[in-house]
Amino acid sequence: MSGDGGPRWSPLAVWAAREVQREAGRSCLLFAFLFLLVAIIATPMLFSHALAVTWTRWMEQTPHLVVRRIDAGGWAPLPAEAAVHYARKVPGALDPTPRLWGVATGPAGPVTVVTAPADLPAEGLPGQRPPAPGEAVVGRAVADAAVDNHLVLEQMDRVTLAIVATFPDNSVMVTHDLVWVAPPDARRLLGMLPDQASDLAVRLFRSESASAVAADLAAAFPWPVRIIDRDTMTEGLRRRAMGKGVAALMLSLPALLAFLWVMTGAVTGPAGRSAYWGVLSAMGWTTADLVRLQVAKALLVGMPALAVGLAVACGAVFHPMAAAWTAFLLMGTQQLPALALDGSGAVVMLLQIAAVVGLPFLAAVFLTTLRGVEGAARSTMEAGQWH
Amino acid sequence: MALNAGLACHGLRFGWPGEQGDDRILLQAVTAWFQPGRVSLVTGATGAGKSTLLHLLGGLLRPVAGEVRAEDQPVSRWPARHRDPWRRRVGMVFQHLALVPDLSVAENLLLPLVPRGMKWSAMQAAITRQLEAVELGQLAAKPVYTLSGGQRQRLAIARALVGAPRFVLADEPTAFQDDRQAARICAQMGAVARTGVVVVIGSHDPRLRNASEVDDRWHLAAGRLTAVGPPQAAP
């Protein structure tokens, strides 16, 4: 036993810790450096990864195609029934759904006004009935801006709504600026007639057929339409998920790693230690022993630094409030109160980052030690460090 | 006793870089046999090369010619990867001590033990034993820089002995000691030798030259090592 309880560490591990303690300044410097490096690399990469995963997940529920009627002045409302009728004629276009939605000016800026079809799917928002006329279910940002639970929206008309509920916080990425109202309120607000819809959402049997079906759809309608498809949008979003921060990081990664190499060599290298290593080797420490010692020291400082750096990155990405700030800093998007991201696949990415930083670090420690140990015993005795 | 036991050197030749000229070469052709179980003393004027000889015997320097044989193994010809682990069997007291000043007394004794795969408790027991042997038990936790010169030297002796070496090479082990401690160190070296260890002391200290514990005496001068008859050898 160790004599004072605690885990049974090997003597080499204890001695490595003793040396880390002896070199407290250097060790703290190395810890801080590794921690910052990992956090700086991991946060944007993890964020963009998680954002892409979350988006992709979410995009699976979105319509494959959206058909919008256009005219010279911009867009024009669709006659809902006629549009559904035309779309049904196109093979491959499944359940065309007229959407009634638009942008209105709220108390704190534009909001997205949406409606749901009368037959809301069974797995609808848990415990939430659709709003009746005069009521609204709102996203977090709209709720925060509302006074007294009342919301005044303005577009073609002015509508006052009572807020009856708020969307759950973990859906903020989707619902941040949403105002869910009853269709009559939406029509009044957006100036649409009872038969009109904003556009038409179409699902496909196979998403690969998007461009073919889109062409058929365009031909099927008697008015000019513009059709956007999901895959193009997903791709655009994925590219945006990368953000400028990640792009800059990818460019500077080689420089960061080179810096890691130099820094590790400087901090763990033999400077000022060759006399000490000479004494150790005079007492029977082999080169392998010295390398083991240095690697143990490196692990003792490096593993907590890596783990804490990754944990901080995880916190910054997966804690909803921190993630909102991270999104704001990395992407310059509008600041969200919270952002719930999907963590699947993140472990693989974390392992990759740990390897990208950890392996060059260990290699640097290994090589600088080997170089420093070479002839340490002779150099001690001959260079007269102790004379 | 087997003729090949102990530490032997044959035709050992060594010169520091830049002193290769024949007249300036430090050790010309040193041949000697240091037997196990006996204390051998190498005397010589300062600068004669006693320390250099001990470093050669301990495998810290390589001879230009000749060889060092330990238990009939040509250790001076071994590559570093064999010689470094062999040094665990050598306990070296450096003239300049080579202690690590910011470590504690006991931690300095831990240094040679760490790579040996010993149990932690066995290490601590060995350290306690050696500290008591050199009368430093009370100072175990003190950092080395707070010790006096004599205490440091005794610590260096303890560090040489803590790993239970087969070969003890002590360079001026009594240089900073008072008479009582010098006598005690002589006795300690004698006791170590009695366990079958090769003990070689390099010193010009007259207290050692006259010590009864010393079995064999050698004198180093002009690059040659010659055996000296013990003063009290006459029956």
Add this chain to the structure above:
Amino acid sequence: MRRATVVAEPFPPAPCRGARRLLTAALVVVLMALLIITGATLRRSQQTQKWPAAFSLVTPALWPAGTPRRHPETVHPGVDLRWCAGLESTP
């Protein structure tokens, strides 16, 4: 020698307590960080919300309402957006 027998020797003489504490602390830190990491990455992968599909939304609400990024379906094909390539976030 006599003195040494009177006063108890400290044992173990080289406990390296600080070093042992450092090792334990490092282990604890690594384990806690791993706990945080697994917690963060596993907990979230469970959640899949089906209900937003009812609204047939096209993009997430990461950008201000009314802008082309938030509502790409409102962009008229006649509007050439090339001027803002790469400069989207500049005022």
